[in-house]
């Protein structure tokens with residue numbers, strides 16, 4: 001085990017759903033579950049890295065202190081992070097930096113959210129210089145508009161079909177069936193997806209992930225602390241890499257919430273696009289390769305985006321994701337199951353909790369505790385996640 | 400900038416300084432005076448190229464023609480601050496690649512041209528269309544937005560009825 005690895009001592013989640021309650025209620029359930037799973041007391045936690053929610057007032061912007069106070073002030077150090085959908089992984093990175101710098105041994109990473117119904121809309125007020133406000137005002141460019149453009153490119157360039165996209169939903173709906181934390185636990189057939197209404201062509205309602213309430217937390221520690229507590233670290237999941245790199249100029253893919261890409265007029269595009277670079281930075285840090293991965297939890301904001309991730313992760317070459325899906329390789333029982341948790345398809349997105357939830361799932365899988373969805377013999381897995389404004393993450397966990 | 404249209408309606412851009420109105424509208428981007436890279440939407444201050452420390456971004460017209468990078472069609476009314484017509488009419492959007500500038504720009508497609516009419520790689524041309532209409536200080540005003548319309552043989556369909 002590398003000195004730069006962190007030990008995942010405990011994980012916990014509140015089930016995903018849609019209740020509209022105070023987000024801290026959900027967070028407290030996840031926090032208590034993670035502490036119990038780790039076998040430590042709240043008072044043992046020296047650092048709390050909170051992932052922020054921007055739709056829940058001041059407490060949401062200072063998630064680290066919100067949860068530290070809710071659990072009872074102990075003098076623990078805190079940080080609060082907002083990085084759109086990657087907020088949870090950026091919080092993990094903050095905790096990791098603190099532990100690896102030797103400032104603390106035991107950290108809690110936590111994120112919770114309550115979400116409004118319907119499309120994500122920009123924060124209120126008239127802001128004619130805010131691209132996120134303007135994309136709605138001038139174009140009506142909702143998040144599904146961007147997801148749909150990636151889907152359409154797969155169709156026009158690679159011959160993907162609506163049935164391929166629907167098959168991703170069918171697979172994930174089966175994976176999540178017995179996951180006690182998933183919000184949607186209903187098996188979907190191809191026809192269910194194809195009969196659901198088109199939202200942003202070619203994507204249908206069941207191709208697009210919902211927005212959810214939910215919470216996830218984890219306790220990560222230094223190797224020294226975990227060895228002292230557990231004796232042996234054999235079979236204990238550890239964080240091998242956390243990648244939170246930003247795009248490299250010129251960013252040539254039209255990403256949320258941009259009106260335009262960067263220009264390639266005077267600087268050639270980088271060898272790897274943003275999403276590939278997120279994944280490859282993680283592989284390089286861990287000293288591992290795609291073939292070392294036994295599973296992946298990816299950000300399936302839409303069914304078609306899951307297929308894009310197969311390629312960004314290097315599970316197959318560009319244009320081959322539909323073939324990989326059809327081969328069954330990404331289904332539980334296949335070579336590299338993708339979204340064994342059921343993914344966003346079964347959860348819906350609870351922004352600050354989601355990237356943490358991905359790591360929770362890998363942890364349960366690596367411990368052999370993923371009842372009803374177990375990837376047998378899994379030794380390593382990777383997460384991939386992307387949000388607005390050049391935020392994204394990829395985390396590798398292994399035993 | 401405003402243009403008076405027939406019937407006493409005044410046309411103004413829905414956002415200032417991003418595009419021109421008139422018969423041959425074009426987007427306004429910026430070009431760096433030092434390294435020559437482009438940026439859209441137009442902005443002031445630092446050049447986006449990390450290899451360049453210039454702060455001299457000069458507003459410049461962008462190519463009116465490009466090719467479709469991707470496209471979609473909204474079947475549901477987007478939430479505010481989009482001002483959706485009632486009843487809502489589905490409309491398409493296209494991201495169009497401009498060769499000379501090396502950028503892709505997202506825009507609406509004129510009403511009535513749908514996703515089924517589009518294809519990756521198809522030539523497109525910049526036009527303008529009414530985003531919403533409102534009486535402002537007693538003046539009947541059309542707020543205009545740039546749109547990408549199919550160029551070439553199908554172009555007539557796109558600009559018909561909006562001259």
Ligand SMILES: [Zn+2]
Nearest residue numbers: 431434446451
């Ligand atoms: Zn420059």
